[in-house]
Amino acid sequence: MRRDIFQAIADPTRRAIIALVAFQAMTPNAIAENFNTTRQAVSKHLRILTECELVKQEFQGREIYYSLEIDKMKEIDKWLEQYRKIWENRFDQLDKVLSTIKKQKK
Amino acid sequence: MRRDIFQAIADPTRRAIIALVAFQAMTPNAIAENFNTTRQAVSKHLRILTECELVKQEFQGREIYYSLEIDKMKEIDKWLEQYRKIWENRFDQLDKVLSTIKKQKK
DNA sequence: AATTTGTGAAACCAAATAGTTGCACATATA
DNA sequence: TATATGTGCAACTATTTGGTTTCACAAATT
Numbered sequence: 001m002r003r004d005i006f007q008a009i010a011d012p013t014r015r016a017i018i019a020l021v022a023f024q025a026m027t028p029n030a031i032a033e034n035f036n037t038t039r040q041a042v043s044k045h046l047r048i049l050t051e052c053e054l055v056k057q058e059f060q061g062r063e064i065y066y067s068l069e070i071d072k073m074k075e076i077d078k079w080l081e082q083y084r085k086i087w088e089n090r091f092d093q094l095d096k097v098l099s100t101i102k103k104q105k106k
Numbered sequence: 107m108r109r110d111i112f113q114a115i116a117d118p119t120r121r122a123i124i125a126l127v128a129f130q131a132m133t134p135n136a137i138a139e140n141f142n143t144t145r146q147a148v149s150k151h152l153r154i155l156t157e158c159e160l161v162k163q164e165f166q167g168r169e170i171y172y173s174l175e176i177d178k179m180k181e182i183d184k185w186l187e188q189y190r191k192i193w194e195n196r197f198d199q200l201d202k203v204l205s206t207i208k209k210q211k212k
Numbered sequence: 213a214a215t216t217t218g219t220g221a222a223a224c225c226a227a228a229t230a231g232t233t234g235c236a237c238a239t240a241t242a
Numbered sequence: 243t244a245t246a247t248g249t250g251c252a253a254c255t256a257t258t259t260g261g262t263t264t265c266a267c268a269a270a271t272t
Contacts, residue, residue: 004118006118012112037231039248040234047250062238070193073193076186083128087177134219144262146261146264147260147262149219153221168269170218
């Protein structure tokens with residue numbers, strides 16, 4: 001069970017759950033109402049998301065509220081960082097090209 | 107075969123391939139040298155990456171050079187956007203708290 | 213022309229995945 | 243106290259996944 005964050009967000013249902021609990025903490029039942037699957041299936045997704053700390057649990061009596069652990073999302077951002085540099089560099093190069101064209105016009 | 111970009115980056119070998127071809131275009135054989143799997147396994151990963159347009163092929167005789175399609179990476183960035191807003195907002199709120207504390211000190 | 217090299221694809225396999233049903237159990241509510 | 247409710251977990255299943263081996267075939271090289 002290699003439960004890394006990339007594998008966690010690979011499943012579309014899990015991404016939808018993430019989107020739901022990003023705005024407000026929700027119970028498994030409330031979350032499950034939004035999908036065509038059983039509550040147990042959602043529960044399994046929540047377990048995976050909890051295991052890799054993408055969501056956190058808050059116990060309130062017999063209810064469990066799940067909410068997004070936003071810090072963990074930054075790890076994806078961190079991974080993207082190196083590639084963002086690449087596409088920003090390309091923009092820099094485009095800028096150079098554009099400024100060269102402007103100079104030629106003058 | 108639902109081949110979306112999130113599923114593509116879920117596999118660690120594929121992320122490693124992405125990292126390799128980000129810097130320079132490489133042939134399947136050259137890529138495979140970096141892993142403990144067969145060339146054919148790498149070929150399958152390349153097929154998946156090509157299918158969801160994360161890498162592009164450049165044919166040169168009988169060799170095929172693979173390189174990163176950086177634009178596609180932006181889709182992940184786009185998905186992260188909504189969550190980036192959240193963590194940036196939280197920073198704003200932290201800023202408010204900090205400035206309130208500073209005021210109280212005065 | 214014969215051989216080597218670079219590649220993709222098909223057939224097969226073990227493991228992982230996402231789902232289901234059925235359960236256990238603690239907490240509310242009557 | 244008896245019942246209803248909210249939840250997680252185990253067992254099972256069909257499908258997907260990542261890997262291997264074997265092959266086909268075109269492009270280079272001899």
